[in-house]
Amino acid sequence: MSKQDGRVDLGLTSVQECWSPLVGEPLDESRAAELSRVFKAMGDPVRLRLLSLIASHAGGEACVCDLTDVFELTGPTISHHLKVLREAGLITGERRGTWVYYRVLPEALGRLSEVLTPATVSELSIPAPAQGDAVVGT
Amino acid sequence: MSKQDGRVDLGLTSVQECWSPLVGEPLDESRAAELSRVFKAMGDPVRLRLLSLIASHAGGEACVCDLTDVFELTGPTISHHLKVLREAGLITGERRGTWVYYRVLPEALGRLSEVLTPATVSELSIPAPAQGDAVVGT
């Protein structure tokens, strides 16, 4: 994907460290399984909104009652979705008194964005290492 | 989620543009539906590997025959998964002669990473706008 066609040539030969895991080299079976579990958890509109509601809630956390009201779904259904997000490692829940508070695990989102971001570092508005090119680690 | 707790305060008051859509404000129903369709497409190990294989293949594209060999799955199944990725807007296919070549749509990955990245910009190694803070557009 470098020299012989019309696309950007970053002048890198040992490129792997610079590219995302996704586009740099074929994902191996186990990493794909691992990653797909997280994406699958986000592959439902209700769960995405839950994630977003939790993340954007004041204090970075939200109790289940805050979340249940937003949807026209029963408690058990919300509880189920929260469990899926929890088991995907995207959120964590803590009981305080009668209520259970959920918050997003930032590392999880971070790892995910790592998978996607570098793929398009040249096309995005993210300030890429400017006279970069020489950045290749080792 | 800014001043009153122990977390990073970027000194921003009108913060939305700086945060990802996901953590900045609750995702509205239609955007969540839209996004979740893409995540759902990536929520399968085979499809993730297909995406990765296409992206990392020489020339940035791969023909279906290149992909089929990698898996112990029948042609129709691979074809089905490619269709899902296509309909999610993640890849595009072009017929040249007998073969069909697929390539990843970089904007799609870009948009996705936009959703995730800024959420953790402070914890990642991505060079964030340095004396930034003033970056808030309008």
Added chain:
DNA sequence: ATCTTGCTTCGACATACGTCTATATTTACA
């Protein structure tokens, strides 16, 4: 023309998933 090869579509099937109601569990409070 007909055959072959590469890929897609169709139809069927088993399993996974989202939702519900009913029931359990945990904690607070009278």
Added chain:
DNA sequence: TGTAAATATAGACGTATGTCGAAGCAAGAT
């Protein structure tokens, strides 16, 4: 102790999804 409120779990049910084999469609080869 008992009752009420907030979540979670269990079980059931319909729909969606991943997989396959068989059949269809293009495009080159004979």
